[in-house]
Amino acid sequence: MEGVGALVQKIEKLAEDLPASVLENDNLRRRLREASKNLSIAAQTPSDTVHLIAYSTLYSSMARVGVDTKLFEVVSKSVEPISSEQAAEATGVDPILMKRFLRFYASFSWVKEVGENQFMANNVTKALCPPLSTGIEFFNTVLNPPFAALPEYLKSHDYKNPTNPVDSPWQMGYNTKDHPFVWLQSNLKHFQLFMTWLPMEREGLPLWLDVFPFEQEVAQNTTDDTVLFVDVGSALGSQSVMLREKHPSLKGKVIIQDQQHVIAAFQQMDRPDIEAQVYDFLTPQPVKGARAYYLRNILHDHQDGQCREILRNQISAMADDSVILIDDIVLPETGARWRATMADMNMMSALAARERSKKEVFALLESVGLKVVKVWEYAVETGDSIIVARRG
Numbered sequence: 001m002e003g004v005g006a007l008v009q010k011i012e013k014l015a016e017d018l019p020a021s022v023l024e025n026d027n028l029r030r031r032l033r034e035a036s037k038n039l040s041i042a043a044q045t046p047s048d049t050v051h052l053i054a055y056s057t058l059y060s061s062m063a064r065v066g067v068d069t070k071l072f073e074v075v076s077k078s079v080e081p082i083s084s085e086q087a088a089e090a091t092g093v094d095p096i097l098m099k100r101f102l103r104f105y106a107s108f109s110w111v112k113e114v115g116e117n118q119f120m121a122n123n124v125t126k127a128l129c130p131p132l133s134t135g136i137e138f139f140n141t142v143l144n145p146p147f148a149a150l151p152e153y154l155k156s157h158d159y160k161n162p163t164n165p166v167d168s169p170w171q172m173g174y175n176t177k178d179h180p181f182v183w184l185q186s187n188l189k190h191f192q193l194f195m196t197w198l199p200m201e202r203e204g205l206p207l208w209l210d211v212f213p214f215e216q217e218v219a220q221n222t223t224d225d226t227v228l229f230v231d232v233g234s235a236l237g238s239q240s241v242m243l244r245e246k247h248p249s250l251k252g253k254v255i256i257q258d259q260q261h262v263i264a265a266f267q268q269m270d271r272p273d274i275e276a277q278v279y280d281f282l283t284p285q286p287v288k289g290a291r292a293y294y295l296r297n298i299l300h301d302h303q304d305g306q307c308r309e310i311l312r313n314q315i316s317a318m319a320d321d322s323v324i325l326i327d328d329i330v331l332p333e334t335g336a337r338w339r340a341t342m343a344d345m346n347m348m349s350a351l352a353a354r355e356r357s358k359k360e361v362f363a364l365l366e367s368v369g370l371k372v373v374k375v376w377e378y379a380v381e382t383g384d385s386i387i388v389a390r391r392g
């Protein structure tokens, strides 16, 4: 027992002061995070477990309160420990309320309590500041209604796998009959949060262009007239912008395509090196013979039947040297990670859609006559991968 006591003491010390060498080594950091999470779960009493899970919606609400009041920013900017009165003054929150907030945040290590009524920022406080705090606003505003509707939806649909994007937890949560991508067109605040969050969603993870040798695989012998890259369902084109910035000397056109309201928002940005087109991917692709048709986070928004329609529409425009690049999470057959399984539940709740395993995505591509050439996994954390496919 004495040995275990000493080990616990070591873990407590490590949690107080994690060496930078661990944080800098991504693999070690991830292993430590997962091991300590599993250790924490193993040490829970049944009552701990129930309270932690049952209260989980309160985390999202309390995170939102700290973001809205800018409390996390105030604490993060302060070089000295800050009291609840100072934080109340800086944020305009009632001092009694602020004391209660800070006590809550400190008990969950969202801020560090360094003395009586003295608080400092830690890594969590800083993460909950802009720009990443958009994630809190996005999930809290846009996805909480379908997440909250999920149990009732599933019960009322006899626990059948959701497959109808106009009869999903989204419609129950928002009391609408509209498809989410239609609904977003008339709900500006939600649409803006969606567009702002999309490029940040994978913040801190490796990027596909870090791993995928774009020039070698796609961009050999191009000229200014070559259509190099068509970003289908691009949103505001974050990946096309990244392609231009990482490969500034590549010759050829980069085109983004999305719905009318999305392209209108892109046109406010000053990117003369990227062409923008309104295009409905449920209709034949109008840009013929591009080197690459790139679909990031598109197939996971749709059921197989609609994916086949989208893919066939791209195939109809492909030339012999064209490839389709699918950029999506690929679930492993065992041991899927929490970032990927959460994304899967998210797709189910919002769009009656799904993340897919390698077998499932290969079968889908083969069913429309595409041949998978290679798969490049580029983010271990999520299983995000580039799947290169050619006409069979």
Ligand SMILES: C[S@@+](CC[C@H](N)C(=O)[O-])C[C@H]1O[C@@H](n2cnc3c(N)ncnc32)[C@H](O)[C@@H]1O
Residues within 6 Å of the ligand: 181, 198, 199, 232, 233, 234, 235, 236, 238, 257, 258, 259, 262, 279, 280, 281, 282, 295, 296, 297, 298, 301
């Ligand atoms: C999950 S987002 C992915 C955006 C982008 N590829 C990314 O990964 O950041 C799906 C995108 O598909 C677009 N979209 C939905 N339905 C569409 C359609 N029928 N035709 C073209 N784009 C569509 C949405 O507006 C949205 O920008």
